[in-house]
Structure formats: structure tokens, C-alpha cells
Amino acid sequence: MPGSDLIARFAAVFDEVGAGAAERDRLRTLPYAEVERLREAGFTRVTLPVEHGGDGAGHAEFFDLLAELARRDPNLAQLFRSHFSFVDRTVLAPPSAQRDARLALVAEGRIIGNASHERSAAKVGAYSTALSRDAGGALVLNGTKFYSTGTLFADYTGVAATTEDGGLASVLVATDAPGVDRVDDWNGFGQRLTGSGTTVFDGVAVHDDDVAPFRRGERPSHAGAFVQLVLLAVVAGIGRAIVDDAVRFVRARTRTYSHGSGATAQQDPIVQETIGELEAARFAADAAVASVARGLDRSTAAIRNGEREDRIGDIVAGLDADAARAQLVVLPAVLDAATRLFEVGGASATDLSLGFDRHWRNARTVASHNPARYKARALGDLLLNDTPVAGWWSTGEA
Structure with a gap:
């Protein structure tokens, strides 16, 4: 089995965080402690290249390992979806100072959440969430997202937003930044503990280095x-x-x-x-x-x-x-x-x-x-x- 070495390494930790999964689901007890235990064990760094402080796991290894975590608690496995997607995209991005800084965040154990989809009046492919400049020329982010899977447990979240010139951008925002409000209002009958609810951004200050323009179609991407x-x-x-x-x-x-x-x-x-x-x-x-x-x-x-x-x-x-x-x-x-x-x-x-x-x-x-x-x-x-x-x-x- 491709991920057998990693599975053996994480088996005890997965058993630990999986204990009581049925009861957590029944009582809707959010798994903050379990997420921290996985962070401490190095799970969030398994796909990070070795030279950047991770385990360098390939996709065959990783997805087998992820299924093993889901075997214990599928909520835990899903809430890391955006984190590992962020790592994969960043690893394969062209070399840049922004890429190095983002990989360093993952090496430090930071967890990345998601804030892309909305329940707004925006048309398909567009966003009401907007990135603009205030009177002093500083970037600010305003908008409301839903399906913010993992963001309740994350240190940063990736926000999809419309720019002033009509383009689209991905903005990396610290979840404890002033103006960020994470709301636990996910009400689905399943995967109840993934933190897939609302995130509000009200005049959140953004640095230029935290913005990456969407370039869909310019380079092939999986x-x-x-x-x-x-x-x-x-x-x-x-x-x-x-x-x-x-x-x-x-x-x-x-x-x-x-x-x-x-x-x-x-x-x-x-x-x-x-x-x-x-x-x-x-x-x-x-x-x-x-x-x-x-x-x-x-x-x-x-x-x-x-x-x-x-x-x-x-x-x-x-x-x-x-x-x-x-x-x-x-x-x-x-x-x-x-x-x-x-x-x-x-x-x-x-x-x-x-x-x-x-x-x-x-x-x-x-x-x-x-x-x-x-x-x-x-x-x-x-x-x-x-x-x-x-x-x-x-x-x-x-």
C-alpha cells in the first residue's frame, strides 16, 4: 500500500483523534483539540517538500493517509481540504518570494482554511466580496463567505475576491485579523464538525504581498x-x-x-x-x-x-x-x-x-x-x- 509507512507513523495519533467521533457527531462538539493534536504530530506538513521542512509525501501516499484519517473521523479529513490544496498549489507555483513565505507558514505549522464560495447575488464565476483601496491607498477586504470549510480551525484563510479593475484575486488573510468574524453556523445534517459556515470580512487590512491574482487557464493545473x-x-x-x-x-x-x-x-x-x-x-x-x-x-x-x-x-x-x-x-x-x-x-x-x-x-x-x-x-x-x-x-x- 503506497502510504503504509505514513499510515504506520500516524496510526496511533489517528486512533487518538478518532476516539469519540460518534459522540462528537451526536453532540456536535467541534474538534479543536483534535486539530491541534494533528498539527503537533506534523500531519499538516506531510506533503510539504523535505527541503521546506515537511515529509515530501506524494499524492498516492497522501490520499491513502487522508482516507485513513477519514476512517476515524471524516470531519477531520475534510476540514483540511483547503490546507492541503494550498500546499499543493504553492509547491507547484513558480519560484518567488511570496511562494517561499507561504511555504514557510506551512513549515511553521500554520493551518490554511477556505473562504471562496458565497450565498450572495453574485453571478456564476463572480464574487460580491471585494478587494479595494481606501482613501489612503491601503488595500481593504469586505464581504461575506459561506462554506468556509476549515476556517474555524485555521490560522489563515484564502479568500476569493473581486478587484477594482474587475479581475479576481486570492487573498491570504489571518483569521485573527481585525475585521474577521468566523461564525459557527454550518447546519448540514452531515459533516457537522467541519466548520463550513460563514466568515465575514469587514474592512480587513490587506498587504500587497498577501494578494495573488487568479490566472485560470494561463497554466495547466490539476x-x-x-x-x-x-x-x-x-x-x-x-x-x-x-x-x-x-x-x-x-x-x-x-x-x-x-x-x-x-x-x-x-x-x-x-x-x-x-x-x-x-x-x-x-x-x-x-x-x-x-x-x-x-x-x-x-x-x-x-x-x-x-x-x-x-x-x-x-x-x-x-x-x-x-x-x-x-x-x-x-x-x-x-x-x-x-x-x-x-x-x-x-x-x-x-x-x-x-x-x-x-x-x-x-x-x-x-x-x-x-x-x-x-x-x-x-x-x-x-x-x-x-x-x-x-x-x-x-x-x-x-
């Missing part, structure tokens, strides 16, 4: 596939947890049915068959995630080796299509497994203390981030009409 694969790795981790819970539940079960097919639940062939199906779904999800992760390693190698942009573009286009294919494998497999889990036991499997219901709620919530129906259509369009699968998308008013 950023879209990366952020999608984070979500799929989270769901794959839920698939692993489903198998764990099914096996643990059946092994401990002493009751059975008069019309059952075995003397005990453990010996019942119907129960055995059900757990076998859950394991197959887990295998399919893991295999799909691993395949796309290997593609990310290939695109990274091409970028670092300075290959021609058309060659990198071809690799990225294939990767975007593979990420869409993986979505159509991982999501239905794990969502179905989250329902089939209850076939291994009777009404006792619905006990709230077990928290088995959270697997479906969490997987369904993650699956709703990027509706799979659109990806199925995009793949059909690719095969029928050679239309590339979109590598990046945005939301907004129609």
Missing part, C-alpha cells in the same frame, strides 16, 4: 482534480469505517433470529455475504481514489520536469476525466454500503450510541458538494463529442 479527490478520499475513508463497524458489530452480537440462516450472526451466510459486499464496495472506492492519486503524481512530475504546456495540459485533461469517473464509482458504492450496513443486525444496529447513521449522512453531504449527475453528463459529452471535462467550476446566481 487543482480541480486535487480538491475533488480530497472529497473522494473522505468518502472512501467512510467506506473503510463501514466495514470496520459491520465486522465489529457482528463479532460482538449474541442474539439471532429463529428464521436466520446460521446458529450465530457470525456464522450466518446471509450476514457473511452482506459484509463481503461491503468489503467489495470499500475496495472499489479505494481503487478509484488510488488511480486518480497516481494521475496527480504524473501531472506533478510533468510540471516539475518542465515539460511542454501542451503535454501537461493533456495529462491534466485526462486527470479531470478520471476524477469524474472516480466520483461515479466512489459515491454510489459507499452510499449504498452505508445503507447495507444495517442489514448485518436488527434494531440494535440503530442505537444512537453506535452512530452508524452518521456514515450515510456524512457521505451524502460530501457527495452533494459537486453533484455527480453533472459529471456523468460531462463524461458522456466527452465520449460523444470530445468536449473536455471541466477541471474547475464555480457557483452563483444563474
